[in-house]
Amino acid sequence: MGEKVFMQGNAAMAESAIRADCKFFFGYPITPSSEVPEYYARAAKERPEENIVFVQGETEVAVFNMIAGTAATGKRVMTATSGPGFSLGQEAMSFMSAAGLPAVVVEVMRSGPADGEILAAQGDYFQAVKGGGHGDYRVLVLAPYSIQEMCELMQECFDLAEKYRNPVILLTDSLLAKMREAVELPGRKTSRVDQRDWTLTGCAGREHHVLTTCGDGAAQWEAFNLNLQEKYAKIKANEVRWQSYQVEDADIVLVAYGSMARVAEGAMKMAREEGLKVGLIRPISLWPFPEKAFQGLAGKKFLVTELSAGQMVEDVKLSVDRKEDVRFFGRLGGVVPSPKDILAEIRKLEVK
Amino acid sequence: MGEKVFMQGNAAMAESAIRADCKFFFGYPITPSSEVPEYYARAAKERPEENIVFVQGETEVAVFNMIAGTAATGKRVMTATSGPGFSLGQEAMSFMSAAGLPAVVVEVMRSGPADGEILAAQGDYFQAVKGGGHGDYRVLVLAPYSIQEMCELMQECFDLAEKYRNPVILLTDSLLAKMREAVELPGRKTSRVDQRDWTLTGCAGREHHVLTTCGDGAAQWEAFNLNLQEKYAKIKANEVRWQSYQVEDADIVLVAYGSMARVAEGAMKMAREEGLKVGLIRPISLWPFPEKAFQGLAGKKFLVTELSAGQMVEDVKLSVDRKEDVRFFGRLGGVVPSPKDILAEIRKLEVK
Amino acid sequence: MKTIYKRPESFTDAVTSYCGGCGHGIVNKLMAELLDEMGLREKTILVWPIGCSVYADKYFKADAICALHGRAPALATGIKRSLPDRFVLVYQGDGDMVSEGMSEIMHAAVRGENFSVVFINNAIYGMTGGQMAPTTLWGQTTSTSPYGREKSSSGYPVNMAEIMAQMPGVCYSERVTVNSPQRIAATKKALKKAFSYQFEEKGLSFVEVLSPCPTGWSQKPVKALEWLEQKMIPIFPLGVFKDMKEGEGK
Amino acid sequence: MKTIYKRPESFTDAVTSYCGGCGHGIVNKLMAELLDEMGLREKTILVWPIGCSVYADKYFKADAICALHGRAPALATGIKRSLPDRFVLVYQGDGDMVSEGMSEIMHAAVRGENFSVVFINNAIYGMTGGQMAPTTLWGQTTSTSPYGREKSSSGYPVNMAEIMAQMPGVCYSERVTVNSPQRIAATKKALKKAFSYQFEEKGLSFVEVLSPCPTGWSQKPVKALEWLEQKMIPIFPLGVFKDMKEGEGK
Amino acid sequence: MNRTEIEFERCKECGYCVEFCPKEVLAFGDKVNKRGYYPPAPVKQEACIACGICARVCPEGAIEVYKEV
Amino acid sequence: MNRTEIEFERCKECGYCVEFCPKEVLAFGDKVNKRGYYPPAPVKQEACIACGICARVCPEGAIEVYKEV
Amino acid sequence: MKHELLFSGIGGQGIMLLGEILCNVVIEKGYQVSFAPFYGQEKRGGRTMCNVVIADGMESPIISEAELMLVMDERSLKDYEHLVAPGGTLLLNSSMIELEPQRRDIKVVKVPFYEIAADLGNAKASNMVALGYVLRYLPFVDREAVEKEVAKTFSAKAALVELNVKAVKTGYEYEEQV
Amino acid sequence: MKHELLFSGIGGQGIMLLGEILCNVVIEKGYQVSFAPFYGQEKRGGRTMCNVVIADGMESPIISEAELMLVMDERSLKDYEHLVAPGGTLLLNSSMIELEPQRRDIKVVKVPFYEIAADLGNAKASNMVALGYVLRYLPFVDREAVEKEVAKTFSAKAALVELNVKAVKTGYEYEEQV
Ligand SMILES: Cc1ncc(C[n+]2csc(CCOP(=O)(O)OP(=O)(O)O)c2C)c(N)n1
Ligand SMILES: Cc1ncc(C[n+]2csc(CCOP(=O)(O)OP(=O)(O)O)c2C)c(N)n1
Ligand code: SF4
Numbered sequence A, B: 001m002g003e004k005v006f007m008q009g010n011a012a013m014a015e016s017a018i019r020a021d022c023k024f025f026f027g028y029p030i031t032p033s034s035e036v037p038e039y040y041a042r043a044a045k046e047r048p049e050e051n052i053v054f055v056q057g058e059t060e061v062a063v064f065n066m067i068a069g070t071a072a073t074g075k076r077v078m079t080a081t082s083g084p085g086f087s088l089g090q091e092a093m094s095f096m097s098a099a100g101l102p103a104v105v106v107e108v109m110r111s112g113p114a115d116g117e118i119l120a121a122q123g124d125y126f127q128a129v130k131g132g133g134h135g136d137y138r139v140l141v142l143a144p145y146s147i148q149e150m151c152e153l154m155q156e157c158f159d160l161a162e163k164y165r166n167p168v169i170l171l172t173d174s175l176l177a178k179m180r181e182a183v184e185l186p187g188r189k190t191s192r193v194d195q196r197d198w199t200l201t202g203c204a205g206r207e208h209h210v211l212t213t214c215g216d217g218a219a220q221w222e223a224f225n226l227n228l229q230e231k232y233a234k235i236k237a238n239e240v241r242w243q244s245y246q247v248e249d250a251d252i253v254l255v256a257y258g259s260m261a262r263v264a265e266g267a268m269k270m271a272r273e274e275g276l277k278v279g280l281i282r283p284i285s286l287w288p289f290p291e292k293a294f295q296g297l298a299g300k301k302f303l304v305t306e307l308s309a310g311q312m313v314e315d316v317k318l319s320v321d322r323k324e325d326v327r328f329f330g331r332l333g334g335v336v337p338s339p340k341d342i343l344a345e346i347r348k349l350e351v352k
Numbered sequence C, D: 001m002k003t004i005y006k007r008p009e010s011f012t013d014a015v016t017s018y019c020g021g022c023g024h025g026i027v028n029k030l031m032a033e034l035l036d037e038m039g040l041r042e043k044t045i046l047v048w049p050i051g052c053s054v055y056a057d058k059y060f061k062a063d064a065i066c067a068l069h070g071r072a073p074a075l076a077t078g079i080k081r082s083l084p085d086r087f088v089l090v091y092q093g094d095g096d097m098v099s100e101g102m103s104e105i106m107h108a109a110v111r112g113e114n115f116s117v118v119f120i121n122n123a124i125y126g127m128t129g130g131q132m133a134p135t136t137l138w139g140q141t142t143s144t145s146p147y148g149r150e151k152s153s154s155g156y157p158v159n160m161a162e163i164m165a166q167m168p169g170v171c172y173s174e175r176v177t178v179n180s181p182q183r184i185a186a187t188k189k190a191l192k193k194a195f196s197y198q199f200e201e202k203g204l205s206f207v208e209v210l211s212p213c214p215t216g217w218s219q220k221p222v223k224a225l226e227w228l229e230q231k232m233i234p235i236f237p238l239g240v241f242k243d244m245k246e247g248e249g250k
Numbered sequence E, F: 001m002n003r004t005e006i007e008f009e010r011c012k013e014c015g016y017c018v019e020f021c022p023k024e025v026l027a028f029g030d031k032v033n034k035r036g037y038y039p040p041a042p043v044k045q046e047a048c049i050a051c052g053i054c055a056r057v058c059p060e061g062a063i064e065v066y067k068e069v
Numbered sequence G, H: 001m002k003h004e005l006l007f008s009g010i011g012g013q014g015i016m017l018l019g020e021i022l023c024n025v026v027i028e029k030g031y032q033v034s035f036a037p038f039y040g041q042e043k044r045g046g047r048t049m050c051n052v053v054i055a056d057g058m059e060s061p062i063i064s065e066a067e068l069m070l071v072m073d074e075r076s077l078k079d080y081e082h083l084v085a086p087g088g089t090l091l092l093n094s095s096m097i098e099l100e101p102q103r104r105d106i107k108v109v110k111v112p113f114y115e116i117a118a119d120l121g122n123a124k125a126s127n128m129v130a131l132g133y134v135l136r137y138l139p140f141v142d143r144e145a146v147e148k149e150v151a152k153t154f155s156a157k158a159a160l161v162e163l164n165v166k167a168v169k170t171g172y173e174y175e176e177q178v
């Protein structure tokens, strides 16, 4: 194990991205994600040998198109934002998925709707996972639950984006992004997927490349869409990630992602100490959703806990055997329940 | 029955809205919805006695905030757009639902993702129904299947918006919006819900009113959110709409909305003529989704047909007894299957 | 006893959420004084931005709405078109107006919307923790220009009062500041003129206020007033850039 | 036989999707000629807009991307920052640039992005069926101003070349047109200058082309050229509004 | 003789070449192309001075001009 | 005597009133308010000419000034 | 009763107008009519096609198969030939279409709509010639009513009224040269 | 081992810094530490609170109950008092808090942090006084290491180093006047 540093989530993501060869950052400040652009702004000046480019864009609408531009040249690029800014980026998310542009978006959820609160929430699940933009498009969504995992997934985002020529979202929240903990920073990534067969770099010595998402009649556009669907199917088949904890003997299986999974794990431990048979499924890829994690668990009860009014719970219901076995517990407005609060919910279920 | 006129869907919506006392229209041109602003632009000049205000905004981002502004003054107001423009309006959708602003949005779906094709599609279902914006918010979504119904629902949108102080989406597509058919235009609506207890009109003779969606701590913001959830729960309890056709004896129940329901109905007739026991459930309110329509139908097979890669199908699976009974058939890119094409799919199911 | 200065009637009792010495507070107070003096409170609709003034709706006894970041002019367009005889006052920060909301303010000017706009230029993003604004000066350090804003990557500070003056839909554009008692008085005069033009239906009236942000600038308030004088005013000269004469309005 | 005019090498064989007599075609052809003559084709990245030129990527043998509506300058920023030595050419219509993309073009100018922008001003939305643009003239009928654009509700036509000239990040701004052989030649000269400034790293170079839209204007092509002369030029005067001297660039 | 070649299928009948030709070399024809347009053609090729104006004004790049040398 | 009233809980210790008072009537105090600030207070009330400057520069609207008449 | 028709051509040929005029007339008779247009992104010269369904009650506006199909250009022929009902009729604008249809189970009729219209003085009236021709296959449509509707449509200009009404007539009465 | 702590106050009081310094020191010992800050939208004068968890392995960063809670103002007291673990300790900044806690099952300790700091020459060092005082309850934290960390934090200005290190010491050694 390398040396550990005590680092804030946002800073750790930025550093990991730089080490993953992401030298381009375009962003617009918004709490609780602003430390990511701030980190890049510093690095761009303090580490001249790395040729880091940082641009503060004028709006999120512009920023999401800027990352599309850099991605189109084959360079690794990302932005970081939060709910309101992410909403403004939705047209471009649809565009990037369609055009095959491998940009990475860090979305640090705060409590919506509207301007809301800058505290932790998970109310942008639908937006990220179902796609807040228009049309049949999909975006990979990864959700870490510790700063260590945040660093690793941050790097993986770039690999996946390149592998599938698709944008990838790292979905986290105010709690994890603003939190500090000890982390062993991941190493530098050097191997890259060769993108030269499609990128825009000037057509010297080759046929010219064109990137467009404008349909030219239903037949052409259906074929284009079927191609996209094929890409999405491949991702769905290959990129499902999750972690299960003590589910085999469990009567009650908690389901949670991101910071809530961290709290739920605490609750699980407390419950086990009390002799309650509680397990945990922690989806890491939210799209594709780890339906497989729920196979062979018929008869168990599921308690989905989210910092929302209930969004992932729909995907859980679509994954389990009997949707009637799924219960939900959520808090809103930036309130994060403690392990003890979740334990109380578990007890309520036990009683029934 | 009054006189029938042969009218285009977009024009019929505009006329119905004007008759529903919606005298304010802000819009940005986008095919296939542009005839709605064009109709308002003409009416504003040709019917001076109606005091119609038409403004072409600079972007959809601006337009969605303009309608929020007029809604805040208690006047009926709407816009019309299509996928890319709707994506840009998502931040404001979240805002309007949170702030309790009863504006109406006509969303005429075309085939995405990205700029895509201007032909009919239903790929913006997730965006409209799950909410493309950030945070836990909900918007009523109504989907007509004929121009006649379009007119009636258009008017109902305004009533619902006012009743719940929430934006309402009329979700339709290029096929219905561009199509012409005979329609009996609905009459004028005059009764309105009194909005004076919250609207911004200058505080003469009363306490001043404030509309804000900025949280002030987790406790306050959770309370705010719980209030919203209560509103949504009320809508969910009261405003479910659908139509069922010959489902009782059916072996196979088609599920479709909007223009696809029209085609599916044609397929159902063809199937019945062949002696196949086929029914149809046509959700009219997409949010709240008519889960009740699926009660008591255990054992039947469901064929969901959409002009998408499969979006509403998730809500159908969440509504039926056994999600394994649900099959999907969709076309993409602007291709609309004919009744005959759907019949072919029905036959495939029958064979199994 | 004669009252020389009393807290304006249009103010509520709420304590602001501004930092000590923030220019927002001074300008808010002038606005409240004018609502009192011009008898506007009961016909006013205030449109607040996201930014440090996000809670300003709590300070005024007047109808108000808090717009999404950058969108105040669009929201105000919807309001004013619906209620043309009400007094609509739009308030924006530099991040809000010049960055996120450039399109909305430009097009309110293009259309000549008949409302008044107060623009607080403090050369930084206050609320989000001191990031660079389009009005940040060259060399000014902010959290996203930690070694000073550079022309090569971030371009040029934007002079909004001059840009607005050049738009035909704008009837009045002045830049003022609040770093001395005299300047505060001048700011009040500018605001008063801008407000009154709305009743003459002249189009968009615009007042840019150079405003101290002690927190964002990491300076003690009194020092911040000096910095404003020495650094900001040379780049953002004070003055009237447009004042449409009688009868020239829409 | 000596070749007086041959179809440019940088063109593909595709037939355009423009209407007969559309100015887009003329300007596209000039661009192709310049890519040939200046030897730029292989280092070019073209950024096309949504609008009638949406399929222009099919006409050029050069790397190209079609931006979302209004966002071409932002997309181009991402490209040029990544590949500063490539020739990045942004092409926009008036709906695209002046309405939907006002913020993006203004901020590309604020930052002084080092690329060239060709702006086709045809005073209307072509692709979507003839709606009003911010550059539509007063009194001009369009499908959203069916009785002519009115100052009171839609404001003032926007003079982009003048606005751009005033932004410090812009090195060159000229307005030209293509309604006669001479004017077409002048347009080519302007484009050439704008393109060459990019290699001098002077910042954003901007050419506004007044361009006929016979379909949108419901006029026969030759008539459209006259209308352009009589109606458009008085509102949008031709000329060089800025030309930064040697060494003045970034 | 100088040569003015109009690519039949590329033309969209705008008439610019006809309008601006200083020598009235071109005139509209009566044959329709696949897109439904009736392209012009040289009717007085002998008058052509190979100034290239028709080619330069053609929005479609449908004209090529060659000078006899 | 003229009166300068500083609302203790509203003050945020910016010092503008102290800085701009032409007669040095005000000076910082050593009591902390609920928000953690140490507001100034009149230390030479008798010197106050009731010009109102302190009130006008106060960003918090925390000062009221009354003139003895 | 249920009739499914399809008309297709290039933007600028006036195919949509043809369909709309037809629908306007039919609707007067109390039928339920739907007119569903489809076109591409280009303003001129792009694809343009419509489905027309005439029936007693509400039906799918998307046709399953066309009893009558009119195609004005080659791309339309390629795209839609498969939608002609077995035994149905395919009208080809032989002025612009050289390709031969593939189907053997349908009736193919070739008419030089452009030339007919050009003979009348303006090739642009070819859509009205086609409208007239189409009426032969739709006995339930009142020809006079169609002519009245055409006159109304072009009422802004007398010369156009005359030309287009004549075009309809000519189309209806046109004798194929076999 | 698992310790759950909570520190809360007003923006500008330096509560976050207190928490971070503590964490920086503890982490050196190889503990798994999480520092989770919460604050409101205002830059100054708003709420500011942090959860600190010190444990052997990864734990929830959100505490279930605080064995030690420090509150610097009245609003914090109202908001968080219920989170003190039964038998846990609640440290109150008596310089700013007049309210009485409601709980009877916890230990309440009142310390006038502002006055102590003011006596040292600058009331703004009250957070470091509090840090020193907090250390009494965390025997596993090395006081010297904390002082070193404080010195590092303020290393830009010698006067500040001295003041703040002294503040920590003073806080640690402060004798309550009962
Ligand atoms: C769409 C969106 N993007 C970003 C933000 C975050 N944000 C809030 S206020 C602000 C800028 C504040 O700066 P300014 O407008 O200059 O006002 P100040 O705080 O200085 O008064 C930003 C970027 C947001 N709320 N919404
Ligand atoms: C977000 C969004 N809004 C609206 C549209 C529809 N749209 C496509 S092109 C266009 C405007 C075209 O006008 P202009 O830019 O002037 O170009 P022209 O067609 O005249 O060349 C519009 C509004 C879109 N594609 N995306
Ligand atoms: S951060 Fe700046 S602008 Fe914001 S309240 Fe504080 S001083 Fe004022």
Ligand code: SF4
Pocket (backbone or CB within 6 Å): D017, D018, D019, D020, D021, D022, D023, D024, D052, D122, D126, D127, D212, D213, D214, D215, D216, G043, G044
């Ligand atoms: S509509 Fe106008 S701009 Fe578009 S291709 Fe036709 S003539 Fe050109």
Ligand code: SF4
Pocket (backbone or CB within 6 Å): D020, D021, E006, E010, E011, E012, E013, E014, E015, E016, E017, E018, E039, E040, E054, E057, E058, E059, E060, E061, E062, E063
């Ligand atoms: S200029 Fe070109 S497109 Fe126009 S008529 Fe002549 S050849 Fe045809």
Ligand code: SF4
Pocket (backbone or CB within 6 Å): C020, C021, F006, F010, F011, F012, F013, F014, F015, F016, F017, F018, F039, F040, F054, F057, F058, F059, F060, F061, F062, F063
């Ligand atoms: S000006 Fe106001 S806020 Fe500032 S120190 Fe004086 S009383 Fe306090």
